[in-house]
Amino acid sequence: MRMLGLTSIVLAAGLALGAPLHAQNSAAPVAPAAPAAAATPQSAGTSGAPAGTPATSAAPTPAAVADPTLDAQGRPLTVAAPGMGQPEDALYGLQEQVTPNGREAHWFHNWILMPLIVVISVFVLLLLIWVIIRYRRAANPTPSRTSHNTTIEIIWTLAPVAILILIAIPSIRLLAAQFKPAPDNAVTLKAIGNQWFWSYEYPDHGDIKLTANMLKEQTEVVPGQRFRTDADGPRLLATDQRVVLPVGVPIRLVTTAQDVIHSWAIPAFWVKLDAVPGRLNETSFIIEKPGVYFGQCSELCGARHAYMPIAVEAVTPEVFARWVASKGGKMPSEGAEPQSTTAAGNDAGDDTSNGMTDEGAPTVNATAAPAVTNKPATQNPAGLGQADQ
Numbered sequence: 001m002r003m004l005g006l007t008s009i010v011l012a013a014g015l016a017l018g019a020p021l022h023a024q025n026s027a028a029p030v031a032p033a034a035p036a037a038a039a040t041p042q043s044a045g046t047s048g049a050p051a052g053t054p055a056t057s058a059a060p061t062p063a064a065v066a067d068p069t070l071d072a073q074g075r076p077l078t079v080a081a082p083g084m085g086q087p088e089d090a091l092y093g094l095q096e097q098v099t100p101n102g103r104e105a106h107w108f109h110n111w112i113l114m115p116l117i118v119v120i121s122v123f124v125l126l127l128l129i130w131v132i133i134r135y136r137r138a139a140n141p142t143p144s145r146t147s148h149n150t151t152i153e154i155i156w157t158l159a160p161v162a163i164l165i166l167i168a169i170p171s172i173r174l175l176a177a178q179f180k181p182a183p184d185n186a187v188t189l190k191a192i193g194n195q196w197f198w199s200y201e202y203p204d205h206g207d208i209k210l211t212a213n214m215l216k217e218q219t220e221v222v223p224g225q226r227f228r229t230d231a232d233g234p235r236l237l238a239t240d241q242r243v244v245l246p247v248g249v250p251i252r253l254v255t256t257a258q259d260v261i262h263s264w265a266i267p268a269f270w271v272k273l274d275a276v277p278g279r280l281n282e283t284s285f286i287i288e289k290p291g292v293y294f295g296q297c298s299e300l301c302g303a304r305h306a307y308m309p310i311a312v313e314a315v316t317p318e319v320f321a322r323w324v325a326s327k328g329g330k331m332p333s334e335g336a337e338p339q340s341t342t343a344a345g346n347d348a349g350d351d352t353s354n355g356m357t358d359e360g361a362p363t364v365n366a367t368a369a370p371a372v373t374n375k376p377a378t379q380n381p382a383g384l385g386q387a388d389q
């Protein structure tokens with residue numbers, strides 16, 4: 001019985017390790033009814049820009065193609081929908097998953113781990129209650145002097161082992177799937193953590209660089225500056241620029257950081273990947289549904305850790321191609337070479353080097369390259385960074 005109790009403790013500990021996802025779901029704020037701000041200019045600092053020009057912070061040239069994700073005023077066309085890709089009021093369990101790995105993990109949690117934990121916990125509880133009642137001093141004045149029973153000892157050793165092996169099979173399969181290298185036709189997104197915002201690069205799509213800062217509330221900005229509306233997303237999760245990715249296409253996510261360790265996490269994608277200075281971490285996923293998905297930095301990284309959200313807009317590959325064009329980039333197929341040969345010597349085992357560094361330099365310490373600092377944080381007070389370091 002002790003072994004069984006131990007097993008349930010181990011399982012419970014495993015569940016607790018998975019708890020940050022829950023915590024993130026429930027701790028993230030729910031969007032309050034923000035004042036409608038349809039008439040407010042959305043692009044701070046670009047008042048002179050013609051209508052239709054997206055308020056990009058890092059676009060190298062004025063784009064001839066209009067950004068298909070923004071309207072003429074620069075507001076996002078795809079409105080963040082409650083119940084999809086964002087925390088929900090009173091949501092019990094995980095967010096709806098929109099990647100194959102996420103769906104499998106969700107199934108694993110709901111149909112293997114939770115039932116198993118419940119059954120074992122209830123079984124151990126019933127045994128305890130039975131022992132407490134049946135063998136109390138009043139009911140059992142002369143206790144048995146039995147100290148060994150080989151049969152029961154073999155059972156309570158082997159049963160937990162069998163249970164753990166049964167869990168290990170789907171668990172290791174899922175673990176392997178999460179770190180399976182992306183295929184050659186994957187879209188590479190490089191996410192760079194900074195104190196305290198995310199910047200992004202699309203190394204396979206020309207020189208596209210984005211900087212995403214959290215959108216502040218209307219009461220927190222000076223008149224004329226862009227602030228969050230419900231169309232942008234929930235409070236503390238909406239960003240001034242969304243990461244645009246195609247659906248149905250493998251995404252190769254590469255993370256690194258500029259200063260301290262951050263973590264790029266989107267609960268609906270089942271993705272949480274640390275962004276470590278001087279290192280490149282990689283994972284891959286396929287988004288199955290168009291929509292807007294939100295996440296947060298998930299590694300305690302300093303004073304404004306809670307204010308560096310992640311917003312991803314998943315669009316069809318056609319819209320993605322137009323978005324790339326609007327940012328002055330180009331699809332890999334438009335280039336002189338196919339994507340799989342853009343980086344010299346690039347192959348499946350070496351694909352983190354694909355575009356990560358300029359001259360095919362080793363990927364180690366790639367963040368030392370100044371190219372990462374495409375733009376300072378526009379909304380973070382300058383003094384905070386120094387004070388915290």
Ligand SMILES: [Cu+2]
Binds near residue numbers: 298299301305
């Ligand atoms: Cu961070």
